[in-house]
Amino acid sequence: MTARTAESQPHAEADVAVDGLFAPVATWFAANARDLPWRRAETTPWGVLVSEVMCQQTPAPRVAPLWEEWMERWPTAAALADAATADVLRAWGRLGYPRRALRLQETARAVDQLGGLPKDEAGLLALPGVGRYTAAAVVAFAYGRRSLVLDTNVRRVLARADGGVEFPHRHETAAERTRAWQFVPEDDAEAALWSASAMELGALVCTAKNPRCDQCPIADGCAWRAGGYPAWSGPERTAQPWEGTDRQCRGRIMAALRASSGPVSLADVAWPDQDQLASCAESLARDGLAVRVDGGLALP
Numbered sequence: 607m608t609a610r611t612a613e614s615q616p617h618a619e620a621d622v623a624v625d626g627l628f629a630p631v632a633t634w635f636a637a638n639a640r641d642l643p644w645r646r647a648e649t650t651p652w653g654v655l656v657s658e659v660m661c662q663q664t665p666a667p668r669v670a671p672l673w674e675e676w677m678e679r680w681p682t683a684a685a686l687a688d689a690a691t692a693d694v695l696r697a698w699g700r701l702g703y704p705r706r707a708l709r710l711q712e713t714a715r716a717v718d719q720l721g722g723l724p725k726d727e728a729g730l731l732a733l734p735g736v737g738r739y740t741a742a743a744v745v746a747f748a749y750g751r752r753s754l755v756l757d758t759n760v761r762r763v764l765a766r767a768d769g770g771v772e773f774p775h776r777h778e779t780a781a782e783r784t785r786a787w788q789f790v791p792e793d794d795a796e797a798a799l800w801s802a803s804a805m806e807l808g809a810l811v812c813t814a815k816n817p818r819c820d821q822c823p824i825a826d827g828c829a830w831r832a833g834g835y836p837a838w839s840g841p842e843r844t845a846q847p848w849e850g851t852d853r854q855c856r857g858r859i860m861a862a863l864r865a866s867s868g869p870v871s872l873a874d875v876a877w878p879d880q881d882q883l884a885s886c887a888e889s890l891a892r893d894g895l896a897v898r899v900d901g902g903l904a905l906p
Contacts, residue, residue: 626827627767628791628800634823635803638810642666643674644747645802651723651748652683658743659710659735664701666809672699683723686714692905695895696864704860704895709735725749743801752797754787759808760801764789766812770829772838773814855879855886859903860895869901 639645644657656676660669676697680686686694691711698707712734717723723744724730730741742753756778764786765774774782789804791797811818819825830836848854855877862870877883887903890896896903 627789627804627824628796630823631803631807632796632799635799635806639802639806640666640810643670650681651725651744652717653677653681654748655713655723655736655740655744656710658740658747659706659713660701662706662740663703669701672697672701680714683714683717686711687718695860695905699864700857700861702857705893706735708894723748727753746798746801750798751794752790752792753801754783754790755801755805756783756786757805757808759806759812760786760804761808762814763804763808763812766817766830767824767828770833770836771840772830772836773840776841850879852882852886852889855882856890859883859887859890863896863903863905866904869899869904871902874902 642657643649644653649657653673657669657673660673660676679697680689689711691708694707694711695704698704701707713736716733724733725745727741727745730736730744731738736744739755739757742755743757745751745753746755761774761778761782764782765771768785768789789800791800807822807824811822819828819831822828825831846853858877859870859872859875862875872880872883872887875883887896890903891898894906897906
């Protein structure tokens with residue numbers, strides 16, 4: 607097999623768990639996959655990349671309607687590259703982490719200069735804002751080729767079914783990636799299908815809270831289930847706070863900027879801590895999400 611990614615691709619070993627997961631998960635996916643717009647046959651590789659950036663840290667159902675509006679407005683990298691940054695930030699709406707919108711426009715400009723989206727992981731990784739997961743996902747879902755797609759959902763499925771633990775480590779390890787490669791079929795089409803199927807299984811059935819094991823197509827071979835569902839014994843997994851955080855404050859300022867056609871005075875932004883408000887406004891300016899103008903802040 608010719609190497610297709612920036613890292614080595616181990617061949618599957620003769621392992622019962624490895625050999626037994628693909629077929630039932632793929633069959634389950636065929637019957638249960640959500641009708642997400644970027645999965646449709648007419649979606650371009652650029653549309654797939656946009657969906658992957660939008661879905662980072664945001665659930666797919668929230669992304670879907672905005673993705674459709676976005677792709678209707680800016681269907682190509684060239685179209686997004688030429689857009690006004692203020693319009694891009696307004697269109698991003700309440701997806702959160704608006705720096706993703708800036709990175710996506712930077713990526714669009716790079717793709718436009720290249721004359722098209724690269725088809726290999728090395729080329730994709732050279733684009734601004736594209737990391738290992740996104741590059742692998744585009745290779746699999748846009749081009750239908752073998753890659754190692756490890757998002758939170760896939761990692762959780764493998765941690766439970768193969769590792770016998772409730773959750774994967776907080777950060778990917780080299781050993782985890784090496785083992786995960788063993789589950790990726792050699793055939794390109796099957797490899798892409800495995801990635802989509804395992805990801806969907808983690809999103810809908812093998813969820814972080816209240817997994818639906820009675821609906822799982824691989825429950826009989828799951829090491830975590832066989833072990834009696836041992837509780838997580840690693841570092842405490844705590845949800846990120848929201849109320850009163852800088853993230854919430856920044857979001858409040860960005861919402862005011864998106865809603866305004868002109869400058870926004872910080873005095874008009876409802877927030878109890880004025881020092882925090884000023885600090886967050888400064889951080890938005892440093893991140894390129896706002897600019898200082900007479901009268902306050904404006905979108906760039």
